[in-house]
Amino acid sequence: MGREVAAEYELNEIDDTLHGSVGSRLSLFARELKSRSSSWHSSSALRLPGNCYGSFVIHPNGRWYRIWANAMFLWSIYSTFFTPFEFGFFRGLPEHLLDLECVQLVFLADVAVQFFLAYRDAHTYRMVYDKPKIALRYIKGSLALDILGCFPWDYIYKATGRTEMVRYLVWLRLYRARKIMAFFKTMEKDIRISYLFTRIVKLITVELYCTHTAACVFYYLATTLPPAREGGTWIGSLALGDTRYINFREIDLLTRYVTSLYLAIVTMATVGYGDIHAVNTREMVFTAVYISFSILLGAYLIGNMTALIVKGSKTERFRDKMTDLIRYMNRNKLGSEIRSQVKAHLLLQYESSYTKDRVVADIPVAVRSKMSETLYLDMVSRVHLFKGCSEDFLSQIVVKLHEEFFLPGEVILEQGTVMDQIYIVAHGCLEEVATGEGGSEEIISELLPYDIVGDVTVVCNVPQPHTVRVCELCRLLRIDKQSLTSILQIYFKDSRQILSNLLKGKETGSKGKQLESDITYLIARQEAELVLGVNNAAYHGDLFRLKGLISAGADPSKPDYDGRTALHVAALRGYEDIARFLIQRGANVNSIDKFGNSPLLLALKSSHDRITSLLVKHGAVLNLEDAGSYLCRVVSDGKIDLLKRLLNLGVDPNCTNYNRRTPLHIAAAEGLHLVASMLIESGADVLAKDRWGNTPLDEGRRCSSKPLVRVLELARIVAVSQ
DSSP states (O other): OOHHHHGGGOOTTOOOOOOSOTGGGGOOSHHHHHHHHTTTOSSOSEEOOTTSOSSOEEOTTSHHHHHHHHHHHHHHHHHHHHHHHHHHTOTTOOHHHHGGGGGHHHHHHHHHHHTTBOEEOTTTOOEEOOHHHHHHHHHHTTHHHHHHHHSOHHHHHHHTTOOHHHHHGGGGGGGGHHHHHHHHHHHHHOTTSOHHHHHHHHHHHHHHHHHHHHHHHHHHHHHTSOGGGGGGSTTTTOEETTEEOTTGGGSOHHHHHHHHHHHHHHHHTTOOOSSSOOOSHHHHHHHHHHHHHHHHHHHHHHHHHHHHHHTOOHHHHHHHHHHHHHHHHHHTTOOHHHHHHHHHHHHHHHHOTTSHHHHSTTSOHHHHHHHHHHHHHHHHHTSGGGTTOOHHHHHHHHHTOEEEEEOTTOEEEOTTOOOOEEEEEEEEEEEEEEEOGGGOEEEEEEEOTTOEESHHHHHHTOOOSSEEEEEEEEEEEEEEHHHHHHHHTTOHHHHHHHHHHHHHHOOOHHHHHHHHHHHHHHHHHHHHHHHHHHHHHHHTTOHHHHHHHHHTTOOTTOOOTTSOOHHHHHHHHTOHHHHHHHHHTTOOTTOOOTTSOOHHHHHHHTTOHHHHHHHHHTTOOOOOTTHHHHHHHHHHTTOHHHHHHHHHTTOOTTOOOTTOOOHHHHHHHHTOHHHHHHHHHTTOOTTOOOTTSOOHHHHHHHHTOHHHHHHHHHHHHHHHHO
16 A cells, blocks of 8 residues: 555655555554555555454555445446436436446445455554454444445336335435545545645536436426326426427437426526426425525535635645645755655644544633543553652643654654653553664663653753654653643642652662752742742633642742732632632732732722622721822722722722822812712712812812812802701
């Protein structure tokens, strides 16, 4: 399965080949790679794999099977288009066309072939050669529809007394259209063929097939009425020019089909000219359903054409990237080995959409965490570096894991380099190689599932001691250094346990000392970073991470460099659940930051009434250092809502600033009669004097605001009378 498959991914000017099929790049076991290069590399379709079950199977990438599959594709096109034609024009169909029913026997042969066709498991991507499993999969899958599609339903129809319902079963043959869909899907990824051309051909095929099928159904509706009533059908009552269709069965087949196709097309386009139309209830119902379907089909065609223009499909992005990559490698004259590895990885990336990272990217964090625990927790707990660590720590580790696939011969870690990833072997085999002077290599050890690589480099911050190379196709779980470090900063005990595990697993003492030094540094820096982590979690509303940080020992009342605690941040951002959780964990509700803000004041400024009520309920007070100046500034800035909330919380409306001016002075000077009314209702003294002896009424008269003066004079009269 070599060069003919690889040619699909080559440009015309490139003469090298990409060894291996797309499927083999996703195999998780070395058995597949060995059989790819040996047992299946010949051109025969029937092979006996040396490591299989003692019987012949057919490999899907063998030359002869590919020829057979292409032949089945052509027959599927015939069957898919002929089935509606046979169904609709059965009455009056020439005998030589009815004899084509025997062609269905070809598909019986394909049914037999499917019992011997190896397949790739949908979950593990492992090639399955076991004949009982192949047969069971086919029996549980499409066998029934394939067999029913091969039945000679026209002959059965005649033998059963022409029961009309029997003929409906001929539509089961349309299941073969899946072969046409698979063909177009393969063509779309072939960079030798224009993607625009492939998509346009596909869309034209869809449109032609829909109109062809509708034409056959239109004719069928006319022929299923008794002969005496056929004049009351769309074709029986039709008159085009000098041609009348009252005896339409006597007209040649081509004319009848073209007339039906014309009706289907003008109906789909909704541009009928009135020359052909439905004349009975059945035809009206089908026409209504067909036009409704045509609206959806038109939207599908327009949407796909729009996608072609904006070039947004995954397949087209893959084709463009592959083309640019090949041209780049040609221009720089890269070696064939590097070219093959680069192209193989690009194909692997395109095909590996089943990995966790790609599939669950849009799922909430909490759900993704549970999925990661189910998938990886058992494996991570068996890795020697993490033995003895707490479940909470391991749960944090598995959330940060990413799946990656590597092909044989690729280098994961290079000797002497500084890496920032740790890899856990999930499937496959790696080897550690020491490179000596003169390029000599010595295999140090073999790495199997549950082994870990890159741990010394990442944790100790030292160059990689050995080269790590892939022996067999591997699935690795990767965690970044940054992610690991952030988790270690939270879990003190687990960081020390990792240090102990690493020291036990390494023979060289100097590496252990370096590791111990690094861990000590991380612990010393942890306190400051924990505060930032807690405040960051509160800022983003990440309750899951906040609970983890505080459960690990973080102090919810500890301030950052600006004096802000997590409760300040939650009150400012409006996260009630975060604020409630912090209060339950003992956060100080009356802490003041360097700017003089308390959590309650920040909640008031941000109009978060629910958090304000929550803080007051748990004993929060404003603790304004200079309430008069602050209240005057609020009035001057026109923040009426904030002023109202402050007054409702009991702030004295008669507090003064450094000039002994009250908020009512400021409101009167600014001409804010509504604010003045609010302050007076809250108990503001209209007779208060500032350092110059001016009352709010004096300020109002200077402002020349009649509504304001009336409010202040009325308040003065009330105050004097009391």
